[in-house]
Amino acid sequence: MTSKTQNQYLHDGTVNFVSWNIKGLNHELKRKKVLSHLTGLNAKIVFLQETHLLSKDQFRLQKDWAGQMFHSSFTKKTRGVGILIHRTVSLLLKSLCPTHSPHRWRLNPLLLVDENCTEFISKQISFFLETNTSSEVSAGILWETLKAFLRGQIISYLSHRNKLETKKVSELKSKITRIDEEHARLPSEALHRKRQALHSELNLLTTKEIEQLIYKSRHHYYEHGENANKLLAQQIHKQEVRNAIPVITNMNRDKIIDHKNIMHTFRDYYKSLYSTEFKEDNTQCNVFLDTLQLPQTDTFSVEELGKPLVLSELLDAIKSLQGGKAAGPDCYSAEFYKKFSTQLAPLLLAIFTEARDNKILPQTFRQALITIFLKQNKDLLQCASYRPISLLNNDVKIFSKIIARRMEKMLPSVISQDQSGFIKVRHLSSNLRHLFNVIYSPTKSNTPEILLSLDAEKAFDMIEWKYLFTTLEKFGFRQNICAWIKLLYTIQKFQFNMVPDKDAPCHHCYLQSPLNHWQLMLMINGIIREGLEQKISLYADDMVLYISYPQNSVPAVLTALTEFQKISGLRINLNKSVLFPVNSQFKYLGVNITSKRKALYQRNFAVCMEKVKQDLHRWSTLHLTLAGRFNVVKMNILPKLLFLFENIPIYINKSFFKQLDSTITSFIWNSKHPRIQRATLQRPKAEGGMALPNFQFYYWAANLLINISEWEWKVAMQRLHSSSICTKHTIIQLKIIYRVHLSRLKLSKMFPGQDPTCEHCNQVPASLGHMFWACAKLTSF
Template sequence: MIKLIIQPRNNPINKGYWKFNSSLLEDEVYSQAIINEIQKITKDRQFTTQRDKWEFFKFKARQISITHSKRLSKDGKQKEMEIIREINSICCKSLLSEGEKQRLSLLQTSLDNMYVSKAKGAFIRSRAKWVEEGEKSSAYFCRLEKRRQEKNAVNKLVINGRESTNTEEIKREIFQFYSGLYSSSYSSQDADCFFNYIKDLTPKVDENFKQVCEAEITLEEAEKAMRSLALDKSPGSDGLTINFYRHFWDHLKEQFLLVIKEISELNILPTTMKQGVITLIPKPGKDARLIDNLRPISLLNSDYKILTNIYASRLKTGLNQIISDTQSGFLKGRSIHNNIRLVLDLIDYNQLIEDDGFILFLDFFKAFDTVEHKFMFQTLEIFGFGPNFISFVQTIYNDTNSVVILPNGISPRFLINKGIKQGCPISPLLFITATEMLSILIKNSGFSKLSVLGEQLAITQLADDTAIFMKDSHQIPDIIQTVDFFSKASGLKLNLSKCELLPVHHSDQSVLHNIPVRTVVKYLGVHISKDSKTMEEMNLWKTLEKCKVNLNMWSQRDISILGRVFLTKLECLSRFIYPAYSLPIPKSARKAINQANFNFIWKNKTHYIKKGTIIQDYSAGGLKAIDFESLDGMIKINWLRSFLQNERNMWFHIPSNIFSHLGGIELLLKCDFDYRKLPIKLSTYHQQVLLYWKLIYKHNFSPHNTPIWNCRYVLCRNKSIFYKNWFDNGIWSLLHIMNDNGNIISFETFSSKFKLNDRKQYNNVIKAIPQTLIQMSSSLVQNVQVQLPSLLFDGRPVNSKLPNSFIRSLFVRELFPTSDKNHSMSQHYTGEEISKLRSQFIKYPIFPKYKEIHFKIMNAVYPCKELLHIRFGFPENNCSFCDTNIETLDHLFFECMYVYSFWEDFFFWCSSKFPFPISIHLQKHSILFGVVSGDNLFDLTFNTLLISGKFFIHKCRFLKNKPLFNTFFKEISLYFKSLTLMKNKNAIKLCIFIEDHKLYHNP
């Protein structure tokens, strides 16, 4: 006996606060209602302040949005029920006519489209990529959103050492914790003491930048700030998204500017701008039942974000004046990878560091949430900002409050008296002005810094992630005391239990001054160790295993090949880009990453198209899949380019010193070197950088212009040579040490000419130069001018602005030298036409599966029976339709009598609806590859229909139905309707063409 017991939920899931549904913007009735309300409120004189008028408008906008959403939802449900009733009516019949079968198919398609539309809303909320747009992903995305909500929901919490699931108890605990966390403990005495000490050490903003921040806000600034904010982001308490403001901006902008001016004059925010909504996100890999392991993210109202984004944009123009290079956070042109590489350089070249050397990694307890507001305001004053800007900052932090979203509602509202708002455009910039005070303090404190090749290294930062570099462990107490001085003033408290020490050299100590000494530390997301195998395992191989698991989850779904290519970038490659910037990637790892990706693209089955082809651009017959080796090469070359442009920067101090023994990095790159024969020992990372350089930089050999320095065939004791004193005297070419007769000058002549008297150096150089090189150069002495090679990639200067795609293409060209072997296309089309046919279909507004079938047909890898018979020995190869001829690609999609009849009806219908170019006929190559007529709109329309027709044939084959044009027309008619909902440029063009030529009418 089966017993079913139904019990109500203990903790009912809260639906959450109201959020604007962006699909309303497509409803003309709704848009007009909002515009009418804007005009009505703008003219209303009963409001005493612009803030009240603005608040009332937002209230009415919400009210109108909810009303229209209910109407649309009701209409949709009614339509859904009507379709379901008709489907049930047809399914109740024992025998169905051909017309009823077609009607049932159309009804099922309509119902699918409705569910797909619902799923798209779930997709936006889940923040997943809509890689399966057009595929039946509704169930997946709805489940994904549900899992996300359950993951982020705080259903249980450890309170006073025990786990609690009581909703009221959880709500009280969260309120008490966050109201306490955001309560100020500011000490004016400690702050004044700190600023009196540091005020003469701080830089000041210049007058121009000061006035930029002081100026009145313009309408142009407000619009630029609004448009730079991302769409489809979670809104604040008022529920209105940036989508809403962007849509109605022309009607709202004047009123919004009036509100901003009033805020500036009165220093008071509108009520809803003061309010925040906090959502709690569990920290990865931490126990989500502990409140300390929940990261608070503030969801702020969009109008507030537009306002603060204006000032954030202003700050970014001049903050470099006061934020030192040692801070890598939140400023354009600064890179987190520099912080990691500096630590790794210290480890890789520790033999060059005489000090004992320790790196102290600081951990501040909830730094973003604990910085004191008044400390930030005083920091701005110390840096020399003007009164208007400081008043604005005070305004956005004055009297603000927030609530925490919980599964069963929201917490009581609490004041925010310290901490910055994560999610606010200006707050991160304000935060690094505060942490810069720590940097100034540390740099000017008395502890012994780490001496690195003649420079003193003290501190590096990424926001609050701080590394302090010291001579030896005896400096630790002084450093802790100095940081405590900063903490008392700023509110940022050290979490000593999470601070770590990493010795530059070997250390037998496990703890120093109550701080653990580690052999492995995780710094800015990268595991750092002196053991390369440990770093590989923790940063690469473990990551790859996680990627394989994620890809395997996706492999359960029937995703198009385009979707699978995208997923390799999303789920795998994206996770290796970050470590690749800082770490050398061994060949075995590069190979394994590629193998995982390309196996996934081909569903762990036969790779029908070579990797060298599928990684090519669409126009070259590929799908823009990414070869990881090319990607890694691009990353390493970008590091090298940054090094070339910033050689004197502190981040590159160690490699700059290393390569100075070879004449500097720029000279080395101009030399025909072999890194294995260089007279210095390079780290694995720098070796890999040089290998990648050699792969794509072309040394055009000439005996007179090829430097003798660092040259792979000018060797002394099997090592290349470089003498700085010679190079400083202008000697780098063989011709510099030859006479007019083409002979090497004697030592006496050499010494007299260049004032260099080291005979040993002279003998080493002369013996190292191969005789063949001397013979080749001897005839050139009087006829040529010597010139060092230029650093160019395909004629473009290496230090110019080069897109990543261009650099990666250089690697692709070297690693995969392929030639176009698609002779069947070249027989009917020019090279330019082939490129168009290969690339333009990607932009067509059709489903990914349609594009996949077309791509496979164009590349002759569609799995027709004859292909399966030849490749894998499948016994059957008769046509799925006629069952008489062999099912080759040509036969299946063109020559079969049933298919040919379909295409005849297709061409007749097309030619009766719109004019055909004289060159277009019913020909096999036109069906298989598409048409290029010279009329872009015709090509778009006809090729879209053509690809849809081929997919229809493909579907009929698997459904074991004959391809009938009437059935196809009914399906394509539904597609025409769906086009009206698309905003794609090609979709809009198609809609106009379809309407003009009445393509939706029966044939």
């Protein structure tokens, strides 16, 4: 270590650091020698380990040259760390850790299982409503005031209860101490019984404190950690997400490291993102939509949608709220609404009715907290790399759920069959099998064909509200229906989590917008298969266009998208959009699409098998019981494979399932010899098994679930005997059915006592041939 004089330090600014494990400074002579040696080294900042000094003895390190001194506060001599700083050095420590925001009150979920507390809250709700309900006070103001009133009453109740419990505990402890002293001087059975009674009373008072400590210590990990629930999922999940954000880049490309400024940078980013660019004039949107032939809602559905809300709808919506979720800005959880639903539901109904008449919801209905999570494999410095999650109040969730339940009944009749996302009785597999039909069906023409996958940039956030309202009117929705929907699309305000600033206005969509894709269909030439023209497939905002003659169609598509953006606000992220020739391989909706059907197995099932092996090897180090390992297989392995079984209709050899069963057996028994046969483990729990999934049975069930339209069935049947290549996913299913179908006749032979008669005609045994070709009830289809 280099020694420098005081003059050298003052001129060149060099600071000498010394770190020294001195193994004790209690001896006066050793202490003087150490401090003198440090003076000779011209040390400016000294780090001392194992000083073995008590907190009261730290003054012994004080020296004339030391301007600042810090020492750990321990009461044992076996440890101790000290820091000495020279008086010529000015030391300023600034923490890079996030500063805590002002405390946000949250309703303790344990209060809702306390009978005394729930009774108190119920009485306060009744008292408030009886006292303040009148025709002169609007329901919205009454609701806002009720939430503030309850918040104050709950805080007051808890404070008073805690004071009484603390006082009572202190008195009991004092009485027990006095009895112990008396019992020590003069033992007696009466004193012993009295002490036991006091101790039992003390235990009852401290039970609630212990429950709170158990809740905070996540005791559920011990009791429920291996059940098939969220706790086990968190254990096996790969911990890759970084919660802390140490640095971010703002709009001027400057790096921000201060926590408060980082949060302000995010706030400004989302404020800009959610701002509207739509012009007040709606003429262009009307002209554009008038050129399209949009389907119209039927009269009955329109009348049902426009009916006034009823109390039963509201109560059903409250019951359907998912528990265990973070609450919004008002901090009232879903469990609170469920607990007091009978008292709160009439007031909420009055609020929604009043809001429809006034065309605006109460203020807290239009507030949200935004919390963020880093997207996978994204740049940590960019705000766009983080996924925003809006935490809404549960009262607005209840209202949204009621409207969504009404809408979902009639959406299938309005939204095209090309859109399968978030529509009842439509599935993701339809898009994939639609794609398989195009790729694996031979064409006699030499027409160039491509697939264009379009990525909508934050589709649910960028859709303009006026375009949405105009589109609803063009679909035939009446004003009374649109009035309900418009309540959710008034100017909202968001508050960025951990930033105690004022709310910022935003332009944000809560519900899925009915994206209008007919204009793209009018602009492109589709790919013709079996006399039908395939143009577009959508799953929510994931869009795939089937294009022939790309030299003419692609420019027309880009022009249409540009025009569509001007009226709707929907932006296409061309950096993420991909163009695929039909004979290439790509990934769509989580499935690797290949140019050859036979390659589907290698690109999907084989890859999934390797991933399963890696995951099971990683999870084998977790301290799980046998039951916990079964639940890991059910929660993580089964959904992955079931997704492939349902969406990729190909034949899989038994070797795949043998390899899969072998891998899972090795994981379950921790690479040891199995003690129970796999067939026994696969039995239901009621029959003495562990309900271990039989993956081959799941594969059969997934492929026996035929979900195709009538024209696809007819085309498949026509080509069944004339084609050696699977041109329709229906053909693939039929081949699988021939191999694995368990008819009623076959089941009756396997399990005596089963009825072999056809369930449709009830005339002859239901053999495979009868079910597909001879049954009179089925041949008519």
